[in-house]
Every structure is written in C-alpha cells, then in structure tokens.
Amino acid sequence: MALDRLIEGIKRTKNPTVAGLDPKLDYIPEPIVRAAFAEYGETLEGAAAAILTYNKGLIDALCDIVPAVKPQAAYYEMYGWPGVRTLCETIAYAKKKGMFVITDGKRNDIGSTIEAYAAGHLGVTRVGNAEIPAFGGDALTVNGYLGADGILPLVDVCRRFDTGIFVLVKTSNPSSGELQDKPIDGEPVYRRMGKLCEQWGEQLPGKYGYSGVGAVVGATWPAQLSELRAALPHTFFLVPGYGAQGGGAADVAGAFDKDGLGAVINSSRGILCAWKKEGCAPEDYAGAARREALRMRDDILGAL
C-alpha cells in the first residue's frame, strides 16, 4: 500500500517531513533564470526550464535526508503546458531518486471525470494498446466537497496501482472555519470529513496501521490536529502550514502517534527560500535548502 512506502521512507531517514516544491520564479537564483531565458527567451518554456533545473538541484540535495516531495500543481500550471511538462519531469526525477511524491492538486469531480483524474495522477492512461502513467506521482491531494462519488473512484484506482490520496479535512488558512468548523448535527464538518477518510480507508489497509486514504490537516490548528489524531487512528496526516504560515514544532506535535508516526509535515517556502533567508551565495541554494531541512527535522523531532 502506497503510504507504507512513505512511512518506510520516514523511518529510513528518521524524518517525518516533506519538501513542498512550489517554485515561483522569484524563488529561483538569478543565474539559473538567466541561463534559461538565454536559451528560451522570457517565455513559459524559459520559466519551465528554470524551474526544472532548480527542482533537480533541490531534489539532489534533499533525497537522502527527506523522504518525500510535494509539488504543488498550481505553480506549474501557471506556466502553462510547459510548466506542466516540468511537473511531470520533476515527479519522474524525484521518484528516480527514491523519494515519495505527493502531487498537490486538490482535484475533485465525479463519475468518469474523477476517473480521468485518477488515471492521470494515480494510475495509467490507456492509449491504443499502451498503458501510460501520465504524471506518475505516488499520491494526490483531493477535495471531498462532492461526497463519496468524488472519492471512491480514486480509492479504486489507488488499490489497483498502489497509490494513495490525501483528502482535505481541516485546511491551514484563517478562513477554513467558514465551512469546515460549522457543526452538522452537532459535529463540525472537518470531523465528519475525517470520519469519512477512516471509512474510505478501510478499502486500502496498510501494514503500519495507516490506510491509503490520508487527510490534510493544517499545522495552524494544533487543537484540531490532536483531536483528529485521537479520533482517526488509521488516517495518516499531511500537515501544511509549518513555517511561513505560522505553525511551529509544538503545534504539529499532536499530529503524531506515540511511535512518532502518523504524520508528515510540509515546508515549502522555508526550504525553497532558505538561501535568501540565510544570505548565502545563490549558487548554494540547494545547500541552504538541505541545512533548513535538517534544522526543520531536528526542530520537529525535538518536540515529539
């Protein structure tokens, strides 16, 4: 089961974190951008080429100490189809380097449409007699607003292709409570969504007690993290919001079980922009990312 592989990566590296690859052009050292523009001009192709070089450098620097990457689809789509090509190439490169890849797309739809997303991101696409993995990630973030019709077809593909999903439960943003905290029959929406994850996950059991249906729960809501950890014993958590969004190590401690498993904490800007914060030479951006990843690991392990 796919999330078993993530857990084994966490155990191997002794690091329950994931590096978010949200590569805005502003984050990329100028020499990389300049070289790409020299070859392709100030075009979407040029931006996409710069991002791929930057991502490969980060993956090379992180792959032995961080078990997973989470490319955020929006930052690739904003550079059009060349950006999406870079997303595909980034996923392939990270997998080749042994990393678990969570494509952060928050996809959602129903019927044959969600099957199309499932095929593209979590399975294979049939073309004539060929079966081709279009994106090739290990897991995908998804949104459950549409109900079970939008989730069960994904679970089915996950079972067949050994992949996983993370369902949005309690997001990290300030206004997440506008809907997610509202009580339905006395129970907040996020808790109902969490219970659905437990239920859907029964179809994808894992050997470490966690299913292939994980949940996204923000680091900015420590009380809900602890509450959900207790209520959802088989649901693995993907936790955004550490660092730039204000979540600290103490805030995320409640996401973990007594064995220090059950969650993976994401940092995007903290790692991507470490070179700017550190003030090191731009050429050392990957070294700075590695130093920040180690600092984050120690910060979080210190709070467990």
Place this chain on the structure above:
Amino acid sequence: MALDRLIEGIKRTKNPTVAGLDPKLDYIPEPIVRAAFAEYGETLEGAAAAILTYNKGLIDALCDIVPAVKPQAAYYEMYGWPGVRTLCETIAYAKKKGMFVITDGKRNDIGSTIEAYAAGHLGVTRVGNAEIPAFGGDALTVNGYLGADGILPLVDVCRRFDTGIFVLVKTSNPSSGELQDKPIDGEPVYRRMGKLCEQWGEQLPGKYGYSGVGAVVGATWPAQLSELRAALPHTFFLVPGYGAQGGGAADVAGAFDKDGLGAVINSSRGILCAWKKEGCAPEDYAGAARREALRMRDDILGAL
C-alpha cells in the same frame, strides 16, 4: 464583466447552452485516432493530437449556434502534458471562433497558491518582463471548501482581467447531498455557499444583473435549482447534468429568470457522442454534434 460576454453570446445565438469538451479517446472517430497514431504512435502525444483535431471539428460545427464551450481539465490531464497543451490550444481555438470558454477545473487552494491558479487560468503569468496568458479561458470552475481565502484572490484577478468564476454550490451527482445538503444552523451547506456567491459577486457587478461569480448547480436537482434561482438573483448558474446524467428540459427550466436568462446548460457526452447515437458515418461526427446541439437548444427553449 466577463459573464456579460457569455450573456451576450446567449442572446446572439438564442441558445442558453454550453458544449462540454470532455474528449475521451473512445469518443473520437477511429479515422482521426488512426491518423494521429500513424504520426505519433500510441503515445500521449498521439492521443493529444487526435483530441485537438476532434475538438477543432466540433468547435467549427458549433461556434455559430452555441455560445460557449466548457473543456473539462481532467480529460486533458489524463493525457499528461501533451494533453494539457491540447487544452491550451483548444481554448485558443474556441476563443478565436468567438466562443466563451469555461475551463472546468474545480480548482481550489489558498494564499499564493490560489493566486497561481488565478494567474494561470484567469489572468497572466509574469516571466521576466513579459506577461503571458498561460491558459487563457474566460472563466474557471472553483471549489469553495476552503472558505473566502480560497475565493477572494480569484475575484481580484477576475476584476483585473475581465474573467469570471463558477463556484460549486450543488453538484449533480447522487452523493452531493452527503455534505452539501446538510444543515448548518438550519440552512443547508449549498444554500450557504450560494449566498457566499452573491456576496463575493458584489465585487464583480455586470450590466445584465448577474455578477462575475457564478454557481454550479446540477440539473439533477430541479427543486434546488428553482429555490436557488429565487434566492440568488445576481448569481448566474452553470448547470451540468442535462442528458447523460438524467436531467431533462423540464428539470432545468427553474434555473432561468423570467427573461429566459440566468443560466447556461451544459451537455458533454450528448454532443460529443451524438455521431454514435445517431449511427451516422464517423466522418460526420461534427455534423451530428451540431444536430444534437440544435435539438438540445429547442428542447430547452421549449420548456421555458
């Protein structure tokens, strides 16, 4: 305001419908697929080339009688980055032919990430000194589970670039009620989401009384369509679920105001697969699509 252009297209063609471009390879006449495979092999590029040819034929056959197309992103993503390139090219072709383009992506995220989706789908992406429209659609479907943080950045970009959004309110699928029908303080989630559309839409007023923040409401829920039409006087509806999903002309009549405006009804499979249903020669797939689009128009206008 972007939805004014959609309304003007509906008035010009006297046709409140949109053709959903959800091009599964199975829907495409074999000669088109064979020619693409002959050039590119049974690859994602081959599939993407076949889809582009097929889409252009449909757009040519529909552009004078149907005001809008709605390409569903999932069916392009399933063919990887070549599929996404075909999505971009399809959008550009439909716009060149004077059609309003709704990219059906149901995107959702927060902060700088939703800004990236907004730039890519509804605005422009900055690359060096260039500002490039990456996808170039007129409107995007979005999911409001994350609250206002996930919507307001989109509204801001819509104002600057004369584009619009359609927020999922009550989706057409059988299990949409699992969350959307549940009462919060005595009011179902879908109605709360609808009221938020009215509120967000105040920032994008249009000259026909409808704002740039529309709502997705399924044809399969006629009672809720009528209820929401009355409750949301400034919110334009995108209505999926006509035809293949079971909604008929009588079911969607309640989506319209007394002037016959206020909604656009989508048909995807009905139009795309008309040639199969009609049993005409595969070469006449676009003609069959046109005949079905005219039949659908008359069917819906007949019920108003």
